[in-house]
Amino acid sequence: MKAKTAAESEVIMTHLVLPQDANPAGNLHGGVILKHVDTTGGVVAKRHSRHNTVTVSIDRMAFKQPAYMGELLTFKASLNHVGRTSMEIGVRVEAENLRTGEVRHTNSAYLTYVALDDNGKPTEVPPLRLETETAKRRYAEAELRREMRKRERELEEGKKVCLQKKN
Secondary structure, eight states: OOOBOGGGTOEEEEEEOOGGGBOTTSBBOHHHHHHHHHHHHHHHHHHHHSSEEEEEEEEEEEEOSOOBTTOEEEEEEEEEEEOSSEEEEEEEEEEEOTTTOOEEEEEEEEEEEEEEOTTSOBOOOOOBOOOSHHHHHHHHHHHHHHHHHHHHHHHHTTOOOOOOOOO
């Protein structure tokens, strides 16, 4: 299977915040952001794998600043890591005030997807070709998050986890 770069599958999507997306004070509902983050990440996963994909986890969703009715949200998603059947995708959300032009970083998240074959079973995905320093850094950071997710699963399952102490 031929390796692909992150640039081959990256996506930028937008959403105008409308009244049905916000609470009575005009603040965007967090669930609306989550839906669009998942959709954007899913497009990246499908572009890379060329298969149907399912969301396995959403990690580290950070709500840094609010977004408001009337603002334009931009969702920027890129592939960070590829396993045998899984892919980690980072999504950055920015809100633009269309009156002033001010752009704010409102959210970031890491999502993991698994590619599925025609029978709904996990299937292999192309490896990730790391051509830039940014791609190499993101891959290394994703490896650390992958290990943390593994440890968290072990804790949830009641397995003993040995955490190493750093000097």
